[in-house]
Amino acid sequence: MVFYEFLRILLDILLELKSKSFLFEVKKMSLYLHDIPLDKAKERFFDALKEFHLDSCLGSELIPIDEFAVGRVLAEPVWAKISSPHYHASAMDGFALISKSIENAMPTNPVSLLVPEQAVYLDTGDVLPDWANCVVPIENIEALDENGKLCEEIRHPYMIRLRASLAPWSHIRPIGEDIVATELVLPVGKTLRPVDLGAAAASGQDQLVVVKTPLVSILPTGTELVPIGTDVKKGDIIEYNSVVLGAQIIEWGGKVRRFPITIDDFDLICENVKRAALDSDLILLNAGSSAGAEDFSSKVVETLGELYVHGIAVRPGHPVILGMIHSDSGRHVPIIGVPGYPVSAAMTGEIFVKSLIYRWNGKNEIPYEEIEAKITKKITSPAGDDDYVRILAAKVDGQYLAAPLSRGAGVITSLVKADGFAILPRGTQGVEAGEKIIIHINKNLDDIENTILVIGSHDLTIDVLAEYVAQFGK
Structure with missing residues (x-):
């Protein structure tokens, strides 16, 4: 009896230890919050921006009338100081x-x-x-x-x-044939074109009040990262996400400041985020945002401000972080934790940063042109996620075909080759070959209609032919 009682007590102890171990694992993994649907994540983030009056133009600035003013948005109207011509x-x-x-x-x-x-x-x-x-x-x-x-x-x-x-x-x-003194030349909210600059100058103005260009700071983090041009060794990863994100922001109308690579050190990352918050309008903290042992992104945001979202039901871009940094100077700076995989990073820019830059610039985001196409092979998709599928498109026998590209979040060339993307909404588990889907195209439709679609394993002969026809603009 004593032996069996001993076994019973030992079994209870083992079960308790297992339970505690399980609880420990749950606690350890609780950093990865439950996935939030994309629309809910956007709503939460933009509600916070509205709370701190960051949901529209960030102010205005005075600039000279020169060629660099093109593309800027007027924060104040332009009134004619003089007539043009101002003499007969x-x-x-x-x-x-x-x-x-x-x-x-x-x-x-x-x-x-x-x-x-x-x-x-x-x-x-x-x-x-x-x-x-x-x-x-x-x-x-x-x-x-x-x-x-x-x-x-x-x-x-x-x-x-x-x-x-x-x-x-x-x-x-005659005097005033073109412009009459005191008349409205350009209205507020006008995106300046080259001819608009000429009209403003002709009206006697030499400066313009335009919407402030948002400054975005990009902070790449990771001990494994090395700068472009470095002789890499095993385990090194070339850091180019900040270049891709920076180029996107410039293309959308923002200014960029790229910080040097920061190693996985919590205090160093905090220090650089605080530096960026002094004058930035948005901070992109590029790191792996999953609950790994060296993930500091969410902890940094919680320490320096508020963490709104950690984990979004979207692929690629699952572990995105959305938050707000409250600086010592009283500034409130939105921060986005950008995943480390390059496709996830680029798509995070498309999904979250692009609309924000356009909004801050006082511009309407230009929607992608859409076409309906027949999918060439079956696609499976996580049922709970909005799935952004990169697509190669072509027109064959009078109908558009869509060939899905590699799904890997680390395959940056899938974005290079893609003619656009399809969004498979959560709740679906994919599409069958031959079904029609909507493609959001990012290229000229004429280019897609003149594309020769080749499906199969990679063949260098096709690369040589593609390079040859490219010389003729094909």
Whole structure:
């Protein structure tokens, strides 16, 4: 009996230890929050931005009118300070005169006028004399010398002969023909084009009040990361996510500051995040955001501010972090923890950063063009996630075909080759070959329609042919 009692006690102890071990594992893994649907994650994040008045333009700044102003958005309207032209100007090379003086001129009854007593030569844009009210184009006059003979000094003759009358104000640009002083030249919210800059300058302005360009700081972290150009050894990973993210932000209209690589050290990462929060409008903390032993992203956000979301039901980009840093200076800076895999990082930019940059710039995000295409092979998809599938598209026999590319979150070339992406919403487990799906294309539709679709294993011959036809813009 004593032996069996001993076994029973030992079994109870083992069961308790197993239970505690399980609880420990649960506690250890609780860092990875339950997946939040993409729409709920966006809603939570943008609600927080609205709470801190960060859901629209971030302010304004004064810039000079030059070529670098193109693409900026006006924060204030542009009113004309002066008229354009601000004087009566000749519209062409010719002679200014009084129209009444040639009212009887005809081919059979030419009229001659002395220069400069009755007619004055003007180049295009010259000021019209106060006494004149029309300009005769130089090709419509006959230049004469003092003897009434034709001469070669067409711009400086003794007199001119005309064989046609001219209405008052012919070939004259009157004051305000283009712009009238005090009129509205460009409205607030206008995205500046090259011609808009010319109109603003013509109206007498030399500066513009535009929407402040958001500054995004990108902080790559990871002990395994090495800069581009480094001779890599086993275990090294070339850090290029910050380049891809930075280029995306510039393309969308933001400014970028890339921090050097930070090793996996909690205090160092915190210090760099605090530095970035001093003047940045958005911080992208690029690191593996899963609950690994060296993951500091969520802990950094919780320490320096608020963590709103950790884990989103979207692929690629599952372990995204959304939060807010509260700096010592009183600034509130949104922070996005970007996953380390390159496809996940790039798609996080597309899904979260792009719309935010457009919103801060006062612009409407341009939607992707959509086409309906028939999928070439079966796709499986996690039932609980919104799945962004990279697609290669082509038009074959009058219909669009969609060939899914590699699904790996680390396959950056899948984005290079992709003509767009399809979104398989959560609740579905994929699509069968031959089904039709909607593709959001990121290339010119003409390019897709002129694409030769080759499906099968990789063949270097196809690469050689592709390089050859590329020379002809195909």
